[in-house]
Amino acid sequence: MFAQRVRDELSLRWLEPYHGEAPFRLIDASREHLRPWFPRMDSTREPKDTEEFIREALRGMAEGREAHFGIWVGGQIAGVTGAHTIHRLNRHAEIGYWLGQDFEGRGIMTASAAVLLDYLVEERGLHRIEARCAAGNDRSRRVMERLGMRREGTLREGERLADGTYDDTLVYGILASEWKERRGTR
Ligand SMILES: CC(C)(COP(=O)(O)OP(=O)(O)OC[C@H]1O[C@@H](n2cnc3c(N)ncnc32)[C@H](O)[C@@H]1OP(=O)(O)O)[C@@H](O)C(=O)NCCC(=O)NCCS
Secondary structure, three states: OOEEEEEOOEEEEEOOHHHOHHHHHHHHHOHHHHOOOOHHHHHOOOHHHHHHHHHHHHHHHHOOOOEEEEEEEOOEEEEEEEEEEEEOOOOEEEEEEEEOHHHOOOOHHHHHHHHHHHHHHHHOOOOEEEEEEEOOOHHHHHHHHHOOOEEEEEEEEEEEOOOOOEEEEEEEEEEHHHHHHHHOOO
């Protein structure tokens, strides 16, 4: 898939190495916004770090283990969503996502993650999609709930936050049959 329209000017595109500068600039401009829930962004210090992430992601995609998309609003990258662990034997995947600060609060992520779920369920034939977030990450929880994902469990103190404290990890999941019913595709 070269680009997949989500709605209006919103589209998903495979991340490619030449995109490296754009996501890097977005991360750099949103560090304070991302840090509480994504402390690992601190290791992204220059464009070549993002390019290396993208090259690694492309290797994962070639091997069928991962699938990462840039979220574009017109000509501007707004964030990233993807599946960072696709288990082919069990036919399940875990998804993740983030948006640049200026792109929050517009419904961009729920709409984009829905297209990601379509891809994973309809095109990749996966049976179950999972997502995890820190218990305190209300915005991320709301994305999962708007997608119809069910809260299935809590991993006690599974998240190490940027300030060094621990928060519980909430595990959400949705089955392919539930997703298809929601989308009216079954
Ligand atoms: C998690 C994250 C992606 C959620 O972003 P978000 O903007 O809240 O989610 P969406 O893009 O789906 O937007 C939904 C919000 O836009 C509002 N909205 C405004 N216009 C809208 C429209 N046209 N359509 C739909 N929703 C709209 C919704 O009401 C909703 O707000 P609410 O949750 O306060 O009710 C973002 O907060 C983020 O990147 N956080 C930092 C990184 C992170 O935590 N990643 C997840 C780790 S588990």
